[in-house]
Amino acid sequence: MSPLSEKGRKVLVTGAGGFIGHHLVRRLKSEGCWVRGVDIRRPAFVPTDADEFLLSDLRFQDNCSTAVEGVDDVYQLAADMGGIGYITTIHASLSRNNILINSHMLEAARLADVSRYFYSSSACVYPAHLQGEVGIRPLRETDAIPANPEKGYGWEKLFAEQLASYFSEEYGLDVRIVRFHNIYGPLGTYEGGREKAPAAISRKAAELPDGGSIPVWGDGEQTRSFCYIDDCIDGIRRIMESGFQQPVNLGSTELVTVNQLVDMICAIAQKRLVKVHELNRPQGVRGRNSDNSLLKSILDWEPQTKLHSGLAITYRWIWGQLAEKGLAQPPVPVPPARSLVAPVSHQHDSTGVAVSSPLSSRH
Numbered sequence: 339m340s341p342l343s344e345k346g347r348k349v350l351v352t353g354a355g356g357f358i359g360h361h362l363v364r365r366l367k368s369e370g371c372w373v374r375g376v377d378i379r380r381p382a383f384v385p386t387d388a389d390e391f392l393l394s395d396l397r398f399q400d401n402c403s404t405a406v407e408g409v410d411d412v413y414q415l416a417a418d419m420g421g422i423g424y425i426t427t428i429h430a431s432l433s434r435n436n437i438l439i440n441s442h443m444l445e446a447a448r449l450a451d452v453s454r455y456f457y458s459s460s461a462c463v464y465p466a467h468l469q470g471e472v473g474i475r476p477l478r479e480t481d482a483i484p485a486n487p488e489k490g491y492g493w494e495k496l497f498a499e500q501l502a503s504y505f506s507e508e509y510g511l512d513v514r515i516v517r518f519h520n521i522y523g524p525l526g527t528y529e530g531g532r533e534k535a536p537a538a539i540s541r542k543a544a545e546l547p548d549g550g551s552i553p554v555w556g557d558g559e560q561t562r563s564f565c566y567i568d569d570c571i572d573g574i575r576r577i578m579e580s581g582f583q584q585p586v587n588l589g590s591t592e593l594v595t596v597n598q599l600v601d602m603i604c605a606i607a608q609k610r611l612v613k614v615h616e617l618n619r620p621q622g623v624r625g626r627n628s629d630n631s632l633l634k635s636i637l638d639w640e641p642q643t644k645l646h647s648g649l650a651i652t653y654r655w656i657w658g659q660l661a662e663k664g665l666a667q668p669p670v671p672v673p674p675a676r677s678l679v680a681p682v683s684h685q686h687d688s689t690g691v692a693v694s695s696p697l698s699s700r701h
C-alpha cells in the first residue's frame with residue numbers, strides 16, 4: 339500500500355458538516371491535502387478544518403457539479419440518515435433525498451473526470467433474514483445479494499452501491515464502496531433523534547444520577563458491533579489507497595448485546611443505573627456483526643480499538659457537552675488512558691485535543 343500521505347491532492351468531502359465527514363476532513367488536512375467540504379450545515383461542535391466549505395444541497399445536479407470542480411478525489415458521505423428511530427420512520431423522503439444525492443454526485447464526478455470516488459455504504463444493505471438471531475454469523479460482503487435489506491435507507495444504499503459499480507464498469511470511474519458498521523465517537527450527534535445507540539446511552543447515563551433508571555430500546559439482547567471513529571477514518575484512507583473496487587465491510591468484530599453496551603457505559607460513568615426495557619421501541623435487526631475477512635485480506639489491517647476504550651473517550655466528551663448546558667450529573671468522568679495503540683507522533687485526536695496518536699499505523 340502506498341504511504342498515507344496525500345500532500346497537494348485536491349479532495350472533496352461531502353457530508354463534511356456531519357460526524358464522519360468532519361473527522362475525515364481533519365485527517366486529510368493532516369496528510370497535506372487541499373480539502374473542500376460540502377454540506378447543508380456546518381459541523382455542529384467545532385469549526386471545520388476544510389480550506390473551503392460550501393453550504394450546498396447535493397440533491398441538485400448543478401450543486402454537485404460545482405462541488406466536484408477541480409478536485410482529484412471525492413469522498414461521498416452526504417446522506418439523510420440517523421439512528422434506528424429515525425431511519426425506520428421516514429422511508430419515502432429519506433430514500434428520495436439519498437438517491438438524488440448519490441445519482442447526481444456520481445454523474446458530476448464522471449463528467450469532471452475525478453481520479454477516485456469513495457462511496458460510504460452501510461451494514462443496513464444486508465438481508466434481514468440473516469440477522470434474525472442474536473448469535474448470527476458475521477456478515478460477509480457476498481451476503482448482500484439476493485437482497486432483503488433495511489427498508490428505505492438500506493435499499494437505497496444497496497442501489498447506490500450498484501450504481502457506483504455501473505459507473506465503474508461503463509465509464510471507468512475508479513470507485514470504492516465501503517459498508518460501515520455502527521461508527522461512534524466524539525463529535526457525533528448525541529441528542530435530537532438522529533443519534534445512535536452508543537451516543538444515546540451515553541447521554542442518558544450522563545444525565546442520570548447514580549441509582550436512576552435508564553431506558554433501553556427493546557429487551558437489550560439484540561447484538562451489534564461498534565467501530566470507533568479513528569478506526570473508521572483510518573480504514574477509509576487505507577481502502578481509498580488500496581485500489582479495491584468491490585464492496586467491503588469496515589467495522590469492528592467485537593460483538594456485544596445492547597445490555598452489555600449499557601453495562602459498559604455505566605461502569606465508565608461510575609453509576610449504577612436500573613435498565614428499563616421499552617419493548618415497543620424500534621430495535622432494528624436482532625443480531626449483526628462484521629466479517630472482516632475480506633478487509634484483512636485487502637489491507638492486512640482491521641479496526642483495533644476496544645469498545646471500552648472508545649466508549650470511555652466518547653462518554654467523557656458527551657458528559658462535557660452536557661455539563662456546559664448544566665445537564666450532566668456527577669461524577670466527572672476520569673480521563674481515559676488513551677493507550678489504544680502504540681505511540682507514533684503528535685496529532686489531533688477525535689476531540690481536537692493534541693495527543694500522541696498513531697492514526698495511520700495500526701497493525
Ligand SMILES: NC(=O)c1ccc[n+]([C@@H]2O[C@H](COP(=O)([O-])OP(=O)(O)OC[C@H]3O[C@@H](n4cnc5c(N)ncnc54)[C@H](O)[C@@H]3O)[C@@H](O)[C@H]2O)c1
Binds near residue numbers: 353376377395397520
Ligand atoms: N455513522 C454510522 O454509523 C454509519 C453507518 C453506516 C453508514 N454510514 C454512512 O456514512 C456517511 C456519513 O455518516 P455520518 O455518521 O457522518 O452521518 P451524519 O448525518 O453526521 O453526516 C451526513 C451529512 O450529510 C449531510 N447531508 C444530508 N443531506 C444533504 C444534502 N442534500 N446535501 C448536502 N449534504 C447533506 C448532513 O447534513 C450531514 O451533515 C453517510 O452516508 C451514512 O449513511 C454511517
